[in-house]
Amino acid sequence: MKKFLLALLVLSAGFGVRAEGDWRTTLGKVQDFCKDFGFMGFAKKEAPAYITGNFVEADRPAKPDFTQALKPAAEYANRNGFWVVNEDQAKAYSTEKHAFKVGDWVGGYFDDKGAFVPGHEVKTLFDMPYGIGQLIMIPICLVLMYLAIVKGFEPLLLLPIGFGGLLANCPMAGVTAPAMMHDGVITFMSSGVAAMSGGIVEPGGFLHYFFSFGIDTGIFPIMIFMGVGAMTDFGPLIANPKTALLGGAAQFGIFFALFGALGLAAVFGQDFFGVDPLKAAASIGIIGGADGPTAIWLTSRLAPNLLGAIAVAAYSYMALVPIIQPPIMKALTTKEERLIKMPPLREVKKIEKICFPLIVLLLCAVLLKDAVPLIGALMLGNLAKEVGPSVARIADTMSNALINIVTIMLGLSVGSKLACEKFLSGTTLGILALGLCAFCVGTAAGVIMAKIMNLVSKEKVNPLIGSAGVSAVPMAARVSNKVSLQNDPTNFILMQAMGPNVSGVIGSAVVAGVLYTLCR
DSSP, X not given: OHHHHHXXXXXXXXXXXXXXXXXXXXXXXXXXXXXXXXXXXXXXXXXXXXXXXXXXXXXXXXXXXXXXXXXXXXXXXXXXXXXXXXXXXXXXXXXSSOOOOTTOEEEEEXXXXXXXXXOOOOOOGGGOOHHHHHHHHHHHHHHHHXXXXXXXXXXXXXXXHHHHHHXXXXXXXXXXXXXXXXXXXXXXXXTSOEEEESOEEEOOXXXXXXXXXXXXXXXXXHHHHHHHHHHOOOHHHHHSGGGHHHHHHTTHHHHHHHHHHHHHHHHHOTTSSSSOHHHHHHHHHGGGGTOHHHHHHHHHHHOGGGHHHHHXXXXXXXXXXXXXXXXXXXXXXXHHHHTOOOOOOOOOOHHHHHHHHHHHHXXXXXXXXXXXXXXXXXXXXXXXXXXXXXXXXXHHHIIIIIHHHHHHHHHHHHHGGGOHHXXXXXXHHHHHHHHXXXXXXXXXXXXXXXXXXXXXXXXXXXXXXXXXXXXXXXXXXXXXXXXXXXHOTTOOOHHHHHXXXXXXXXXXXXXXXXXXXXXX
């Protein structure tokens, strides 16, 4: 192939075709063409320099000579970073993991707004080369897509997440590369912070823009909640309010994972998660609620570098509800308890369904303002659904076109965080294990709460509906109903299970608001 390209180039040069400069320049470019092939990226030992800051000497400005009078700090900086020439610069960019001193190199890049983003150390699992890490991540992403396509596990989300991860690990493709500014004027503030102005912005990869627009801002999870609200019927919860206790009990899994994450940080060191342990623990804990959008919303604010692992864990365990929950339910209940028949729910009036989202939102605004974005979006969607024909177009858009479009973009954005330097680490394994434990504990807590309610209530509750308190709507309720029918083909508890199921959605959003308030 290479010989053919060389022959074609010589033939073109003979007819006077000149791409740039003389024919010798073009010939040299063709000879180096194979170096740009994507598969060559798998041989790379280190992550791209803009991520690590480890630029070669030719890409750095001249190193200052501290034996002579120094020039202004900007003279020792370029688009790829700067040499530290004073204590203010060293202090501004020092972290717990790495403290800079005068004479050190600080590499990175200037983003599209001119702010300097320093590089960081990239350590993959078992210290494997970066290119090998990408090669390993590709089949992992293909497995996620297999689970979505063949096994039907949350296909609407696992498919774009897996495909986004596939794109993120295509070597040298640059689909997740940030927008960078160059050829501008570099200045240093009195605090030592670097900034660039008046430069040219080099566009980033399209997944970078998806993530910046929807995840960094928190818009995608909120829009998802609008769609969820438009597809949710709060009637079962309104008809039987005490089932809200089951949804609340299922949130115990969140706090189990939270304390588990703090334990990991205590054992393996405060920098195990790469962020403040409490923020990491809060983000990981929310997996226990089996609520993907809420997990993404909270993690994007408290621990963005953990987003890929947390999102995959949250949605994976949501998809595995039919596999994980039945053994837990059967282990914690007796045959007699599973045979309990619950009376039909009363008919809920339309005025009740309209007032409910308004009351919940106002209570949230008074008691927990940080949960208002998620609760407000959920209640807006539900209100549009319940109002009726006058706003049917709005409700239909939220529950169909809007949520479908956002789901695609959300999945691709989350998948972009499956890059090997973020996912292949011991931290990810810890997150996946904690997420599984949290989900199991949340399921068990809901069932146990139902058993406790039966001890103090005259009207018996089938403990199977307690497992539906996790936020996987409506899958958890369907699983509860399925297990009930396996014991008695005439005992339908789907509508009764929807009460704790939808209260779990509200509960996880409220807990997320509480954790955000405590950790921000």
